[in-house]
Amino acid sequence: MTIQIENEQGLSFDFDYEAVARQVIEQVLDMEQCPYEAEVSVTLTGSQEIRRLNREFRQIDRETDVLSFPMAAFPAPADYRFLEEETADCFHPETGELMLGDIVISVEKAKEQAEAYGHALKREYAFLIAHSMLHLLGYDHMVPQEVAVMEEKQEAALTALGITR
Template sequence: MTIQIDYETERELGIDYEALVKKVAEHVLDMEECPYEAQVNLVLTDNEEIKRVNTEFRNIERATDVLSFPMIPFESPADYGIVEEDESYFDLDTGELLLGDIMISVDKVFAQAEEYGHSITREFCFLVAHSMLHLLGYDHMTPEEAAVMEAKQARALDELGITR
């Protein structure tokens, strides 16, 4: 798996975010039985920039914790049949599946870790797991969808031993 990371804020997480994002992303892909090597772009930013992007792309004028920009329009979550006949979903140089982009606010990682009473590591990993599920076509627009996504996030973190 290739994860391109752009760190665009001065605030340091103080954790091994590179190893953690790889560990969590790979585990989610394994859980979701992804048959391909994959590629994800991660941007670590601040509240000001994530608010700008949230406003531009979602017309919601506020900072958020994480934004996901999937490359694949899954018809149903983690149904990889859609990519099998379209090479545009793959990096032509590496053969990796292009899942999309994740943007995380480092400011929100700190604020939410404090708010929920858990570690920076746990909050960061939660946001990565959450976003990876979005990149695989999961959503939480209905209570049923939210329940599925929440269970998968919890399972991923529990199996990795990343607890509150």
């Protein structure tokens, strides 16, 4: 598995943010029974940059906590069958890994939310990665049923890792 992490802000954390990202990504992929080695990019940025990205890619001119940029258009969440037909577009030509996409996290927003929810930054950071990973695998939360599914899966991943509120 290849996980590329870029800390644009050069911020320090009171936990190993690279190890936490790896653990959460692997946990979600295991839970979702991903049959491939995967590649994921994680970028840690600030409020202004994530607002710019949100405006550019979603036409929403405000800060957000996390953005997901999936590489594969899953017809149904975590339904990997279609990938065999689209191998040239979805798999890295040199490593053979499934290129899932990019996660961009506003560290400032994550800190604000951790404080507002009364839990550690590590928990909020892990939650945002789990949430974004589900998006990379085709999950969404546009209707209440989808929200419930994502919430259950996010909580299961974090509980399995012992990262609780």
